[in-house]
Amino acid sequence: MFKSLKEKLKGVSKKFGSSIDESIANESATGDLQKEIPSAVLEVTETQQKAETKTNSFSENQILHDADELSVSPAEVSPTEPKKASFAKKLKVLVTEREILLSEKDIQEPLDELEMILLENDVAFDAVDTIISHMKKSIVGQKRKLRTSSEDFVKIALKEALMEVLGEGFSLTEYINLHEKPVKILFTGVNGAGKTTTIAKVAHYLKNNGYSVVIGSGDTFRAGANEQMKTHAERVGVKVINHQEGADPSAVLFDAVSYAKAHNIDVVLADTAGRFHNRANLMNQLEKIRRVMKPDIVAYVDEAVAGNDAVIRAEEFNNAVGTDTVVLTKADMDTKGGAAISITHTIKKPIMFLGVGQGYDDVIPFEPEKIVNELLGADI
Known part of the structure; x- marks a missing residue:
């Protein structure tokens, strides 16, 4: 890396x-x-x-x-x-x-x-x-x-x-421990950045740390998105809430939150369709999702290998709908590290996780000091 x-x-x-x-x-x-x-x-x-x-x-x-x-x-x-x-x-x-x-x-x-x-x-x-x-x-x-x-x-x-x-990293487990359940996390980002797979990895990570999880399949726009999410959810052993293709994503995620409250679930992980900031109708839809779901955390997902493009997009998403934290996928394939170094400084929001492989275990909390020590080749 x-x-x-x-x-x-x-x-x-x-x-x-x-x-x-x-x-x-x-x-x-x-x-x-x-x-x-x-x-x-x-x-x-x-x-x-x-x-x-x-x-x-x-x-x-x-x-x-x-x-x-x-x-x-x-x-x-x-x-x-x-x-x-x-x-x-x-x-x-x-x-x-x-x-x-x-x-x-x-x-x-x-x-x-x-x-x-x-x-x-x-x-x-x-x-x-x-x-x-x-x-x-x-x-x-x-x-x-x-x-x-x-x-x-x-x-x-x-x-x-x-x-x-x-800056400082963002510990999701610490946040969950300190806040009222269920903690609702809304994942946003551009097409193809790996949101769906990332959500499955985060669900697996949280389960391994003793938390109960439900996934809301809010990507009702992309063909096959529901099936993909259901497959991931079954593999990591968590419940997924979904509606038919083309349904209102706000309704899907509202149901996911309701299910979590009724079953004392700790965390709701909400998927959304990939979109670009300049698509006004999709950004308005995302704003509606936020109003209905009332997420505790909005996590922007992008590829580390996108470099400066990821930084620019993160800034645009933050300006359009707001961002609380960032997840960078494909960090294991990134030889440069520019996005990881720049995003926090640019949007003043911390990185939460790095995706470092294809497996469900391949997501790691972002720890700035550990990353810097690795970059400099020493524990100073």
Whole structure:
């Protein structure tokens, strides 16, 4: 999943680290290190050097003279112990604890490369701009100790930038536990995005987590939709409510909610016909479904492999009928990851699930931190 983006982010993280290390080396080579050592420290170390030289020049006569003055035996008098390599020690501390101030010039080349990588992997421009701005804020003008790994330093900044764009995930089980039953979830989206199969997967997921489920087959427009949903429902072991082809989908979903209330069902999963936002009659029908069903959650479903198109459509659906959360199908086939990174940032709504295969078990809750760690190849 997101293989192409993962490999390129790994490469650019190393490039950031190399650029930072190079700027450190250049600073040290041009003598900037000595400039950053406080003059007071240099004065102290020079004084200590002179004192050590003087101490080491004590003669035996001086020792005998001191012994006579103090009325003690010469054996009891010894020269002051020199503070061995005190200057070297102080310099070592200054070097190992020294911090450098990073400038935008130090990282401009990898920063430009990161921007191109994100755009080439279908990350929306606004999301790219947010990530680049966060990287600049996290690195430029910041001080970093030399002993800190430059690559890790960059990965932390990149992780924070990606987390800012992805936002928080959406836990369906937590939502169900905190709300009155039945929880009603309405699935919307364009034709062919995989809503029907996704609903079956979510039903299977909820059953495995101990919830009772009923499905409302509200796609009365597409030929064979009822039969397809009935087949899925039988395979995952849940009840499906349906009417004949061409029936009013609002009536079907009203009956599904009524059934759930009468039988103490935890969750209603409502299917709808695929539609595009520019089909006014279908969007009006969807608005009627919302008024009749009164869903708790409206979940927009689209393909992760659609990239920027999925982001644009999600925004249009959100503007037209509203969206509470997103499900992205075919994430296992998506090498780029642009839709997953961009949708939350664009419509300000969280991703709930990723579809990652053909089986009923192949749907996973979207966990932003886990996704970012996988992208960066590390648990930071």
